Amino acid sequence: MAQPQVALTFEDGITRFISIEEDQTIIDAAYKARINIPFDCRDGACGTCKAFCESGEYDEGDYIDEAMTEDEAEEGYILCCQTYPVDDMVVQVPITSAAAKTGASTLIGTIVELNRLSESTVKFAVKLEEREKLDYLPGQYMNIAPPNADFHRSYSFSSGPSDDVVTFLVKYTPGGKMTTYLTERAQVGDTLNLTGPMGSFFLREPSKPILLLAGGTGLAPILAILERLAELPEFTQPVRLIYGATYNHDIVEIDKLNSFQEKLADFEWFSVLSAKDEEHERKGYVTDHIDVQKHLHDGDADVYLCGPPPMVEAVRTHLNQLDTPPANFYYEKFTPQGGNEGNERKVAPTAETTEAEGSFPPGPTVSREVTDTARQLSVVDEQVESGEIHTAVSAAQATFEALSALEVGAAALVINLLDEEDFTEMTTLAQETNKHLSGNELTDAASYIAANTRFHEFLFRRSGNEAMLRAFQELNTAKVMSADLKDGSAVADGIATDHLGFIEALRNKDLVAVREVVNRHTEKAVAAMTSAIADDSAQSPAKEE
The missing domain is CATH 3.40.50.80 (Nucleotide-binding domain of ferredoxin-NADP reductase (FNR) module)
Structure with a gap:
């Protein structure tokens, strides 16, 4: 049976999907996905994690009346710390996604420009009430809803991330809901709801033509x-x-x-x-x-x-x-x-x-293909496909260079959101990774790879961008590393320091330093893999003719 999925719907309209593993509660799965549903006890005694189940079957677990009454349970209320999903569920969580430290933010904006650029294209510009709360990467998009509308449409920014006013282009489609709104009803001064940023298509660190x-x-x-x-x-x-x-x-x-x-x-x-x-x-x-x-x-x-x-x-x-x-x-x-x-x-x-x-709303789906010298990856989310194809001298190099580009993007998205709780958790993850190193050697390659994956995955979970998270997961760096790294394999000087330096750069909100650490770390990772592959080749017996 496939893993149940739970759709967590928040008060601000954001929905996040989590997969439930065997014998896992909603709150455990949420925290694994870096979604902070409030709780105090984890024992069904306080009621802090109470939520409402709209649909789906579940085992309600054990709790006391002070946490949730029988009447509430019959109405559909659940305690996330005790609930074990049996199949797909839709759960209303009585907080905002921002309070849960997950997902895109929803902002209010005012139309300040509305132009029909041609018979096929409409352009509109929006001034956001809280522009400082929106960090996006060039290439990403927002979900946009007109006032009192029962629909939203998604459009890529045509403006740069540092612009005070954000702009969008819309293809004129007769009968289209957004086309009708923009050309027949919209006026400068109208307010819009904008949720995002979304997507995994964005400018990576530029270094080539x-x-x-x-x-x-x-x-x-x-x-x-x-x-x-x-x-x-x-x-x-x-x-x-x-x-x-x-x-x-x-x-x-x-x-x-x-x-x-x-x-x-x-x-x-x-x-x-x-x-x-x-x-x-x-x-x-x-x-x-x-x-x-x-x-x-x-x-x-x-x-x-x-x-x-x-x-x-x-x-x-x-x-x-x-x-x-x-x-x-x-x-x-x-x-x-x-x-x-x-x-x-x-x-x-x-x-x-x-x-x-x-049926149940699908999350992002991913496909990938790896050859000796190339890696292809595509992420389909809400019927939008974003993809990337990398060619390099080795699959390992393609993998780690793709990871570095994604990681710098994720850092740019969350660098203004991270707090001391985040830095503490990242430091714990870094220390767990580094304890499997002794000087320049791996003492426990399998444990190092697992801990290293958790460390690098942190920012992608923290960003709340499911497409970027899935892109990271499907790079499957753990599998690439496991193929050649063994106990005693050599790593480059400073690998352990890089993990802590990355955290310090984020703490200082220094994206330049973030890029430097990530690029340096990538070079070392590729060098370690190249050395390990060479060692394997040297130790393999010669093939008889």
Whole structure:
């Protein structure tokens, strides 16, 4: 039988899904997922963890009347510290997600700009009431609901993470709920509810030439990435953008794109149209205009793509067939259908809908493929697919470089949220990891790998971003390490110090130091794996001819 899933719904509208292991209570599973449901006793005696079960079967466990009465139990109330789920459940937790230290935050914003950029694209800008509470990575998105609406739509930021006002692009879709609202009812001064940030598509630490590919309103996250790159004076690598569209009127934000030629050290862009009856300098598809040397630098480039599924699949196939594919390829594809607009993600069913249909809302699903020199990973969340493909001299190098990029992103998301409780827990995890080291050798490789995984997983759980957490988990660094590391395997100098240095950099809110520690640690991890693999090869008996 599959593990039961519990949907924890919080007062601010955030829902978080947790998987229940055998003989595990809701509160134990929640804490393993870094969701802090309040409790005092853990024995069914205080009632602090009382919640309401909307649906699902469970064993209510043992408790006393002072904690929960029989009437409350008959009504559907439960004690999370005593409840053992039998099948999938939906549970109302009487606190906000912020109080539980999990998930995205919900903010109130006011529309300050509303423009029809073309017959196919609408742009709106929002000023948030508590802008300081929102940290996001360029490429991520927000769930947005108009006032008194019974729906929300999801859109990528087209503005940079340091902008005071956030902006979004929407594809005009006749009959679409958000299109109708924006073009017929919305006015400057309207308030919106915005929940996020969401998603695992974002700019990684830039160090190589970059090729950006945008399709339609998939331009939005690409603009956010460009805004961030423009804030990095030390970044001087070439940046190229190929902007694909169907018709001339689909090409928008031309002045903004041209402005990056002044803001970036080396930036060029051009557009490509696919409609046969349109006049344009470049026709066809973006794959027709990707130059292996100029754009991919013979494989030494990072590629970011956001667009509709056919475009993403065409580019992925094209790059895979090259003799020198790009070092790192990140993509996100959206599905503008059935009333969806722009780069909007399809919204997962509500608890009420799924209960009626006899199914349960899925969390992010992940697929991965590992070869000797490449690693592919995709995360599907609410029918949005974000993915990444890494090529390297070894699978271990691809894995650890992918981990470092994710980890820096997770640190940027939570660096302003961490408190002393978090630092104490991280220090405990680091110490548990380091006790399996003696100098530069592993004394207990299996225990080290398990503890190291828990340490690195901490930030991803703390972020509340399920897509990023699943991406980390499916990298499966523990399996990669276990294949070659053994008791007595050598590690580089300073591995133990790096764990504590990472915590100190977070405590000081110093992202530069975070990046330095993560990059240094990654180099050491790759070196340790390379050495271990070499040792294995040297110890293996020669193969007889």
